[in-house]
Amino acid sequence: MLDAITGYLNSGTTPGEYGSIFWATIYILVITIGISLAVIAMNWLERKILAHMQIRLGPMRVGPHGLLQPFADALKLLIKEDIIPEEADKLVFWSAPVVVTMTAFTTFLVVPFGRTHAVTDMNIGVLFMLGISSLGVLGIIMAGWSSNSHYPLMGSLRSSAQMVSYEIAMGLAIVSAVLMTSLQTGTGTLSMIGIVEAQNAQQTWFIFKFFPLGFIAFGVFAIAMVAETNRAPFDLPEAESELVAGFHTEYSGFRWSLFFLAEYAAMLAVSSIAVTLWLGGWMRPFPNFLSGPAWETAFSFIPALALFVLAGMCLLGTVRMPKIPQMRVQTVGLGIFGTLLGLVGLVLLVPAVRERVQDIFWFVTKVAFFMYLYIWYRGTFPRYRFDQLMKVGWKVLLPIGLAVLIATAMVGLYPELAAAVVGVVQ
Amino acid sequence: MSLKPLLRKMFLVDLIKGLKVTFNYQAPSEAITEQYPLERPVIFERFRGQPRLSVNPDTGESLCIVCNLCALACPEQLIVVKGERNPVTRRKEPVAWTYDLSRCMFCGLCAEACSTDALELTQDYEMALYSREGMVLDQAALERGQEPTRYEK
Numbered sequence A: 001m002l003d004a005i006t007g008y009l010n011s012g013t014t015p016g017e018y019g020s021i022f023w024a025t026i027y028i029l030v031i032t033i034g035i036s037l038a039v040i041a042m043n044w045l046e047r048k049i050l051a052h053m054q055i056r057l058g059p060m061r062v063g064p065h066g067l068l069q070p071f072a073d074a075l076k077l078l079i080k081e082d083i084i085p086e087e088a089d090k091l092v093f094w095s096a097p098v099v100v101t102m103t104a105f106t107t108f109l110v111v112p113f114g115r116t117h118a119v120t121d122m123n124i125g126v127l128f129m130l131g132i133s134s135l136g137v138l139g140i141i142m143a144g145w146s147s148n149s150h151y152p153l154m155g156s157l158r159s160s161a162q163m164v165s166y167e168i169a170m171g172l173a174i175v176s177a178v179l180m181t182s183l184q185t186g187t188g189t190l191s192m193i194g195i196v197e198a199q200n201a202q203q204t205w206f207i208f209k210f211f212p213l214g215f216i217a218f219g220v221f222a223i224a225m226v227a228e229t230n231r232a233p234f235d236l237p238e239a240e241s242e243l244v245a246g247f248h249t250e251y252s253g254f255r256w257s258l259f260f261l262a263e264y265a266a267m268l269a270v271s272s273i274a275v276t277l278w279l280g281g282w283m284r285p286f287p288n289f290l291s292g293p294a295w296e297t298a299f300s301f302i303p304a305l306a307l308f309v310l311a312g313m314c315l316l317g318t319v320r321m322p323k324i325p326q327m328r329v330q331t332v333g334l335g336i337f338g339t340l341l342g343l344v345g346l347v348l349l350v351p352a353v354r355e356r357v358q359d360i361f362w363f364v365t366k367v368a369f370f371m372y373l374y375i376w377y378r379g380t381f382p383r384y385r386f387d388q389l390m391k392v393g394w395k396v397l398l399p400i401g402l403a404v405l406i407a408t409a410m411v412g413l414y415p416e417l418a419a420a421v422v423g424v425v426q
Numbered sequence B: 001m002s003l004k005p006l007l008r009k010m011f012l013v014d015l016i017k018g019l020k021v022t023f024n025y026q027a028p029s030e031a032i033t034e035q036y037p038l039e040r041p042v043i044f045e046r047f048r049g050q051p052r053l054s055v056n057p058d059t060g061e062s063l064c065i066v067c068n069l070c071a072l073a074c075p076e077q078l079i080v081v082k083g084e085r086n087p088v089t090r091r092k093e094p095v096a097w098t099y100d101l102s103r104c105m106f107c108g109l110c111a112e113a114c115s116t117d118a119l120e121l122t123q124d125y126e127m128a129l130y131s132r133e134g135m136v137l138d139q140a141a142l143e144r145g146q147e148p149t150r151y152e153k
Helices: A002-011 A021-053 A069-078 A090-109 A125-146 A150-185 A192-201 A211-228 A253-278 A293-300 A302-320 A325-348 A351-380 A386-412 A414-425 B003-010 B013-024 B069-073 B109-113 B139-144
Strands: B051-053 B079-085 B092-100 B119-121 B136-138
Touching: A021 A069, A021 A090, A021 A253, A021 A351, A069 A253, A090 A125, A090 A253, A125 A150, A125 A192, A125 A253, A150 A192, A150 A211, A150 A253, A150 A386, A192 A253, A211 A253, A211 A351, A211 A386, A253 A351, A293 A302, A293 A351, A302 A325, A302 A351, A325 A351, A351 B013, A386 A414, B003 B013, B051 B139, B069 B079, B069 B109, B092 B139, B109 B119, B136 B139
Parallel strands: none
Antiparallel strands: B051 B119, B079 B092, B092 B136
């Protein structure tokens, strides 16, 4: 038993490569729980950060600094009445949230949280992620159509038009990154792990490759992914002032929370595509300049250190809580939360754990940055009009994406290209 | 399109400026939210809140002399005062006071009209109740001042 566990842990492969369904199941369970926890954390963070950007405090009452607010909301949604409209197409109405949630979660099969921390490594990884995540549009159209109501239908139509048109710009940006993987070896790869390893082999993140080109492709993707997930400023499908709530107007309770879960899971999924393709995936910062065992050890302490800082902030908050009887429970709660974070940090100090968890930490940090960007955009930008949205997609992002793709190919093949031109001239 | 606006658009200058503004607002010291039951707003002296009838602190007698000026001054006519002359002291004393808070608009004309400064509108503002009945104040309630109603589950 123990031998089997250590045997797998020392093999340095993903469960897919190892060929073990047991480990794959465990990874899938861990990832599902992890994504759900991330969505919960994201829910709380979005409220707090958005509130602070609007000079408010956000949730403060349920738990210390509103930490338990997402749980309270989840409980409320679960015990809410489950309404299916009389005129709705029951079967489609029932299956729409299932389709949306399943597609959002399935994409995480190929996301590499680390060299060994992916369920499996497909040789068509990026394609698989794009294909599955665009199936989410189907769920949205199903939801809008089956509700048999005007607002959801209009919302889902907008949503599908938007997602289909931004998928093209997104695809072109991705192709230019995939093109970069072929430069060293001659054969490119679509495998998510392969792409990160290509960045490792070329000693640069693809965002800095061929300097403005990688950055522009990344920019195109960063804009398209916001539109792709229907988030502000491209949240026309859910424009509150025009469409009530868009495609999920008729949904309530648990079904609605499934849509919510799927939206945030999709945000995490596209962010992890961006991180994998351009920001070096699970690699720590500067593996090229700051290499060597000393730096390796120093960087491996950062995850524990980050947790200690978080724990310290919680404990500082405990000290600074107002000293009144009403706040005693909250103070104690915050103290316990901080202590837990500190204990997790202590566990991360163990060398065996430290080595394994480091790459997950860097991947999660990079994805968290994108999540912050999503909230930041929402707190800053007003919503685009539909014609503006289409203009940005078709007239700006699509030509830029094409130009970047061609330019990347030309720069990448510069020696051959130059030789060919010289040959023709001679 | 001239060059400068084009460059501004290309490098997303305006968007980044906007992002900077919202980023700077995130400092917790910027938040203007008041944590109401724990933090209380500053109430100004001229704030017109819950009405109160003053009593003489030494004797406990009401300062009200039932001149009826407040009832006459009230635009909503929600004050009803009845009094009797005390045969011993020859002073007129209130026997039945009603002040219907549910109709009051806190204009303060009654307090201005009061000849003995007995009636005043205090700075208390927590007047929410669970029923309408409690809103009609009698003399005892006016003299004592109402306690804020606690939230019951």
